[in-house]
Amino acid sequence: MQKITVAKGDGIGPEIMDATLKILNAAGAKIIFEEIEIGKNVYLSGNSSGIDTAAWNSIRQNKVFLKAPITTPQGDGYKSLNVTIRKSLGLYANVRPCKSFHPFVHSKHPEMDVVIIRENEEDLYAGIEHQQTQEVVQCLKLLTRPGCERIIRYAFEYAKIYKRKKVSCFVKDNIMKLTDGLFHKVFKEIALEYPEIETDTWIIDIGAARLADEPELFDVIVTPNLYGDIISDIAAQVSGSIGLAGSANIGEECAMFEAVHGSAPDIAGKNVANPSGLLRAAVMMLIHIGQQDVAEEVKNAWSKTIEEGIHTQDIYKSNTSKKLVGTGEFAKAVIERLGQKPEQIKSVEYSRGVKFNLPKYKRKEERKKNLKGVDVFIDWKGTDANILASELIKHNSNVELLMITNRGVKVWPDGFSETFCTDHWRCRYEAKEGQPIRTKDLLNLLNTLDDDNLEVIKTENLYEFDGVKGYSLGQGQ
Ligand code: NAI
C-alpha cells in the first residue's frame, strides 16, 4: 500500500476527484489516500498562498500528490498555488501528453501523439525583474547547466521508458546564443548517451508553427520554461482534447499530478464535468508509483468507454457519441469496463521494473575564468551617443570604452541617427589587448564615473572561460 496526498480542490474538483478515486479503488489500486484542503477556503481564511503547514507536511511526507483544480480568488495578494508548489518542491519537469482520440473526440490531427516536457523552474520564470530607469524594465532569463542537464536527461529517459522514437529540442539559440545555446549544447551532449533515440532541433517559432500544423512530425519535445508553457497549450488544443489532458510535475523527491483544465465554476455541482483529465493524470501517477498493471487497466477501460461513445457533455457530438452521461455515470461506465481492452483506440502496455536513471548532478571540471572587462549600464537622459561617449572616454584607464549599445543595438562608434534610443545605455569597457585586469580596476572605473555624476544602474562583468567569450558581442543583429 502506498500513501498519497489528495486535494479535492474547488469548483468541479470534488466531483471529478470522487469519480477518479472510485475508479482507482475499483481497479484495485494499492493506495491509501490522505486528504488535505488547499485552495479557495484556505486563501480566504487569510493564507496568501492557499496552502497551510499541515498540507505541506502531508505532501512532503507522502511525496506523491494528486491534485484537483483550485480557484484562485481575484485580487492582489493571492499567490499562484501551482507556482508555489512547483518551486517549493523543486518539481522541475512538467510532462504533458497531447494525444488525439479522433474520431471519438474531434481533432484535425488524428495521428497526433506528442509529449511535451517543459522545464519548470528556470528561464524567465525565475521572476527576477527590475525597473532600472524611467523607461526601462528588465526580466532576467536564467538557464543553468544543472537545470538543462536534468530536464533533458528526463526527456530522454522518458522516451526510452515509454518506447518513444524521437526527442526534439525547441530553442531560439540563433538569437540567445548563450542561454538557449547552453540548452541546445547540453541536448546534443546527452543525446549521445541515447543512440537508439532519434533527435532533431527546431527554432521555437517555426517549431511551434509546425507543431500546430503537422503535429505528427513530433514525438517527445523538450524545451525551456516559457516556450514549454506556450507550446504545451498549443499542442493540447490542436489534439482536440484539452479537456481530457492530464499533466505531471516531477521533482527529485516529490511529484504532483493534475488535470490541465481549471475548476470550471460555471458547471460546478451539476454532475456534468468530465473527470477524464484528472483520471489520466492519475494514470500517470500510478505508473510513477510502479502500479503499471492498475494504470493499464484504468487506461484501457477509459479508452473503451470513450470509443463506445459514452461521453460527457463537453465532448458529446450527436453524430459520433452514443450516450450522454454525467460525471458519476461516466465513472460507473469506466468501472464496468475494467478488464476490457479498447478495439479502435490503441490499448496500452507500460514497461515494468524500469526506473528513470537520473543521476545527481556532478559539478564539471572548472574552466579557466578570466576577467576581460565590464558592461556598465548608465541611466542617461541625452539622445546623442557621441556626447555620452565623449563623457565616458575620459574614464578610460586599465579598461577602455569599446562600444555603447541601446537596447542591444550598437549606437557608438558608427551608430545610425535612425536608431531609437531610450534612457538605458550599455557601455562596454574592455581591458587593453593582452593586459590582465582585476576587479579593483572595475571598481575604480565605477568610482570615477560616479564622481562625474554618471548614474551607473548596474554592471555585468565580462569573462572568458578557457579563452571563449562568455558574453554576447551585442551587435543586436
Ligand atoms: P477552466 O478550465 O476552469 O474552464 C474553461 C472552460 O472549460 C469552462 O467553460 C469550463 O466549464 C470548461 N471545462 C473545464 N474543465 C472541464 C471539465 N472537466 N469538464 C467539462 N468542462 C470543463 O478555466 P477558467 O474558467 O479560465 O478558470 C476557472 C478557475 O480555475 C479560475 O479560478 C482559475 O484560476 C482556475 N484554474 C486552476 C487551475 C489549476 O488548479 N491547475 C488551472 C487553470 C485554471
Ligand code: MG
Ligand atoms: Mg500556461
